Amino acid sequence: AQKITQTQPGMFVQEKEAVTLDCTYDTSDQSYGLFWYKQPSSGEMIFLIYQGSYDEQNATEGRYSLNFQKARKSANLVISASQLGDSAMYFCAMTYTMIYNQGGKLIFGQGTELSVKP
Amino acid sequence: IAGITQAPTSQILAAGRRMTLRCTQDMRHNAMYWYRQDLGLGLRLIHYSNTAGTTGKGEVPDGYSVSRANTDDFPLTLASAVPSQTSVYFCASSDGGDTGELFFGEGSRLTVL
Numbered sequence: 613a614q615k616i617t618q619t620q621p622g623m624f625v626q627e628k629e630a631v632t633l634d635c636t637y638d639t640s641d642q643s644y645g646l647f648w649y650k651q652p653s654s655g656e657m658i659f660l661i662y663q664g665s666y667d668e669q670n671a672t673e674g675r676y677s678l679n680f681q682k683a684r685k686s687a688n689l690v691i692s693a694s695q696l697g698d699s700a701m702y703f704c705a706m707t708y709t710m711i712y713n714q715g716g717k718l719i720f721g722q723g724t725e726l727s728v729k730p
Numbered sequence: 731i732a733g734i735t736q737a738p739t740s741q742i743l744a745a746g747r748r749m750t751l752r753c754t755q756d757m758r759h760n761a762m763y764w765y766r767q768d769l770g771l772g773l774r775l776i777h778y779s780n781t782a783g784t785t786g787k788g789e790v791p792d793g794y795s796v797s798r799a800n801t802d803d804f805p806l807t808l809a810s811a812v813p814s815q816t817s818v819y820f821c822a823s824s825d826g827g828d829t830g831e832l833f834f835g836e837g838s839r840l841t842v843l
Contacts, residue, residue: 616772647831657773657820657834703772716761716824716832717788720772 618721635704645707734835753821762804
């Protein structure tokens, strides 16, 4: 069975510093997708970044990068130059299947609450 | 503003009552999903629909039903609510593209007493 594990319930980071949020996954599938979503205190879910299992390069989106280590089954999120607005809950997620039009069936981790200090 | 609209935003419900959470999207996405969010458990998939007229069970489907009569609407029904269904419910849609990115509604907070 597939599983996502986020071992850091809470993290603190100083403004302007970089921070890494850990995510490990377990799957027997060869083809899968990995996601990170942000949930601010207002409650909405915001897509941040995606990594496909066959992508050879780590995904990047602005200040977000995904450190994908396939052999270790880890997909850590790196946020560079943290901002106060980055304070939020962050969820790592994995697709159940890569079948077209079913990619939205996700397994989520427990989440990591990030607090950025001024 | 295009996106997903959920209603109600918040509801308190007596156990045993029937409740329907509404979800409407205007992005013409084929796939739609219902997730519930509980503290310490992240989000868990309840039901999904790959396209209008089809539905499927997710990780935690018991006590819930869905229908998909058209592309835009995907209501979630609790036939007889129980306190363990107290949760925040998120509706989401996907355009089925390569990344499978989900577009979420703002959530419906349901409390069952």
